[in-house]
Amino acid sequence: MSGFKDHFSSASDRYAAYRPDYPAALFAWLASLCPRPGTSAECGIAWDCATGSGQAALGLAPYFRQVVATDASAEQIRHAQPHPAIDYRVAPAEASGLAKHSIDLITVAQAAHWFDLPRFYAEATHVLKPGGVLALWGYGRMVLPGKMDTPFRHFYAETVGPYWPPERALVDDGYRSLDFPFTEIEAPGFLIEVEWNLPRLAAYLSTWSAVKRFQDARGHDPLPALMAELTPLWGDVNTAKTLQWPLFLRVGRHQA
Template sequence: MINPFDAEVIARRYVRGRLYYHSQALRIALRQLRIDRVGVAVDIACGTGLSTRAVLDVADRVVACDASAAMVHAAERHPRAQFITATAEQIPVRDAAADLATVAAAFHWFDQPKVLSELARVLRPGGGLVVYSDYFDGHLLHRPEFADWFRSEYTSRYPSVRRGPHFDPEAATTAGFGPTTRADQQWHVPLTSEAMAAYLVSQSNMVAATDDHVDPHRAMTAEIAPFFPENTPATAVFTLRVCTTHLRVPPDRS
């Protein structure tokens, strides 16, 4: 699939608009995996580094990679993180080097059987895999008119681009992973009209539909301003979806 985020102007939209839900999603994941802390983690499709920030809370060292050089360039550096421009199909890590692999808001862009095979290569037996994302359907608490606009105007004007499933458990099993655990949890976050507009214009559907040289943030802020009278924040309701699995340990043949 075409990467809609490989441009500096889009990376700037991403930095401004994406929300930091990653630590909350990762806490859910580590409870499912029964992991407290790891030595080496790989953060795949790290984008501008929000996901890496969360992984650094639970890992001694993180190798973070993204196929977009513009995204990697925009990521905030950290002494325990190494940022590399690389695809999920060719992770620059030796075999069985990682205890944990994480993928935030990106697995639907991948050739999942190929990437799962590569993740099985870089993880040690028993290592954990976390695939998670945030979803927004236009629900603002106590402001149903925004949801009406979101369904009738926003999604029709900016339809979703083609993508795969959130996670394919059957492909994971074929690659050598065990059973998949999935959790969906609501996440409430107060947003102003400017913050909501920044989030919307950072999404792949708007990125694909707008000119790389035009920043639609101001126009989107003006369009949704009536739903935020006097720019009062509204509580947006997101769904956090978290899937986890372990790489199976080979049977002892001794």
């Protein structure tokens, strides 16, 4: 997984607009792992690595004095939502430019499978304070309600399945096979939950790297055919339905 594989800059505006937000309870739990002695509930500095358009950084901001949010893609950073507590920077995961032992918490949301992990872990060990925390997380395919899940599962695995980068297998595995050389912390269960109508779901699916790669390879968009299958099963396409993704996490502490 060496080198920066940019699957998202060309869709960075859609990524910023349509990717789901992570649950607030996740950030509260992560912050609870790293309060600084002798301070209030506010923690020190978090590094949100591979921030994309800043979804996780924004979730961290209420709990930390500063959040440094980096991404190797300048285009992603350009579309990130500003916040007074967030310092957005263009930098690869493996060479953050952060000072040694300066970081209380490192978060990597839906991105660790793209990294050169040995180099990233070396960087994480360099910048984390003794006892600091690294949290990797992600989410796989949502499960659609009722009979809609059958065509959706086929779309994910068969229609665009051949166009997922090989690293996607690590997401489908829930990061269980990743080497993780930190003292592991058991994480509670967390869910992303949204209320979306069918056009909003289609907008999210347009951000999938496999959809973009399908379009480039085949010369047409695979989404209209899927929407044609889902529409009669959805009912009124403007009616919102509750959709969920379970999160998977690998969380550990740096023991210097």
